Amino acid sequence: MSVATATYLVRRAAQKERVRILYRRALKDTLNWAVHRHLFYEDADLLRARFETNKHVEDPDTIDRLIADGEVQYNKWRHPDPYIVPWAPGGSKFTRNPAPPEGIEIVYNYGREDND
Amino acid sequence: MALRAAVLHHIRVPVQTLRLKTNPCAPSGSIRLMSSHDDHLTKEEVVDRVVSVIKSFPKVDPSRVTPEVHFQKDLGLDSLDNVEIVMALEEEFKLEIPDKEADKIDSCNLAIEYIHNHPLAS
Numbered sequence: 001m002s003v004a005t006a007t008y009l010v011r012r013a014a015q016k017e018r019v020r021i022l023y024r025r026a027l028k029d030t031l032n033w034a035v036h037r038h039l040f041y042e043d044a045d046l047l048r049a050r051f052e053t054n055k056h057v058e059d060p061d062t063i064d065r066l067i068a069d070g071e072v073q074y075n076k077w078r079h080p081d082p083y084i085v086p087w088a089p090g091g092s093k094f095t096r097n098p099a100p101p102e103g104i105e106i107v108y109n110y111g112r113e114d115n116d
Numbered sequence: 117m118a119l120r121a122a123v124l125h126h127i128r129v130p131v132q133t134l135r136l137k138t139n140p141c142a143p144s145g146s147i148r149l150m151s152s153h154d155d156h157l158t159k160e161e162v163v164d165r166v167v168s169v170i171k172s173f174p175k176v177d178p179s180r181v182t183p184e185v186h187f188q189k190d191l192g193l194d195s196l197d198n199v200e201i202v203m204a205l206e207e208e209f210k211l212e213i214p215d216k217e218a219d220k221i222d223s224c225n226l227a228i229e230y231i232h233n234h235p236l237a238s
Contacts, residue, residue, distance in 0.1 A: 016195065021215045024199045044200075051196060087236050088212035 008060070015063050022070050023051055032079035162232050166224060169208050173201060186223040198222065209237045 026047055034040040054066050086093035163183050171178040176191055187193045187201060202218045205211070209231055213221075221227050231237050 017219055020195055020199050020219055023196050024203065024215060024218060027199065027203055048196065085210055085212040091212075 011060050012063075015060065015067060018067050019051070019070075022067065022074060023047075026070075026074050029074065029077060029079055029082070032082045033077075156235075157232065157237055159228075159232055162228055162237075165208060166205060166228050166231065169204050170201060170224065173197075173204065182224070183228060184223070184225050188222065202227070205231065209234075211237055 027044060030043045030047055031040055034043045054063075057063055057066065084091040088094060167181055167183060170176060170181050170185075175193060175197060180191060185191055187198050188195065193201070198221075199218075202213065202221050205221075205227055206213055206218075211231070211234060213230075217230070221230060
């Protein structure tokens with residue numbers, strides 16, 4: 001009996017993590033679409049209300065179905081050109097100036113030839 | 117010509133090659149010598165900015181915010197509020213935190229530690 005509740009709790013915890021990650025990605029996407037801050041706040045409130053309406057569902061299968069529906073909707077509304085921080089993968093500065101390998105030095109001989 | 121060479125030899129700063137690898141005693145954890153990422157934040161600055169971000173969150177009582185506060189236990193916030201706070205910290209410090217890491221940031225302590233140890237926080 002305690003094994004069943006343990007698996008139930010593990011499943012609920014995994015679902016909660018999926019919900020949090022989905023909310024985070026949806027919020028970032030909302031910021032991508034609604035760049036102006038007052039519009040973003042309104043859209044963020046609407047998104048939060050949509051998450052809050054399903055807050056008290058208890059049945060794990062229903063929750064799974066709701067999360068799958070939410071992810072489908074998120075994939076449908078993803079922005080084609082999201083803002084990514086420049087040094088992150090996908091940003092404009094990613095691997096732009098990599099550190100030179102070890103042991104490489106610059107020899108300041110100002111163009112002198114070896115046989116001078 | 118010889119005078120010029122003598123004057124230059126007198127003025128010219130002698131070049132010393134810094135040996136970074138043979139310096140085990142210096143704590144080079146937070147100081148990166150000769151690095152282009154040298155705008156590293158100090159711990160007090162990180163703490164101040166994190167606390168100010170959390171205080172300006174509308175669902176939070178500003179007088180109860182300390183640098184060791186736990187978002188869900190002490191401030192009574194929701195897990196979705198936690199996500200919002202982490203996003204606000206990402207925007208403040210121009211970071212990009214991966215989803216799995218962002219899920220684990222639960223308290224002010226963890227946030228300050230993560231941001232302080234992140235090499236590209238600004």
